[in-house]
Amino acid sequence: MSKRTYDDSFRKMAVDLSHNRGSVKEVADEHGINDSLLSKWRQRDSGSKQSPVALNPDKKTAKGA
Template identity: 45%
Template sequence: MKKRYYSPEFKEQAVRLSDQRDNIKELADELGIEVQRIYKWRKTATLPKPEKPIPDDTLELKRLRKALKEKELDLRN
């Protein structure tokens, strides 16, 4: 069986419609897709985009640079 492709616009519209409807099964039947697919799209649409984690050593480096600047300022005064 050939794998079906759904455009991002179709997915967004299906998710929007599913938020407005009480019966998602009826919506899935109208759109000609499986109910599970709508739930999957809803789940991925509500998940926040993952951010790139900042390594601990980067945070430590920032903290040390700040402390160094403060000490340099103290020595000037």
């Protein structure tokens, strides 16, 4: 059995749906994917949405620190 691959647009759609519905399992079952895989995609997505800390260019430290 070969490993299925999913394109970025499918991943984004599944992650967005799971956030909107509040259920990973429901969306995973509906789209034929493993719920643990969808959970991993959600974790990656939430990590990429965190804004980076702005650095003070003179001191190379976080502003306000």
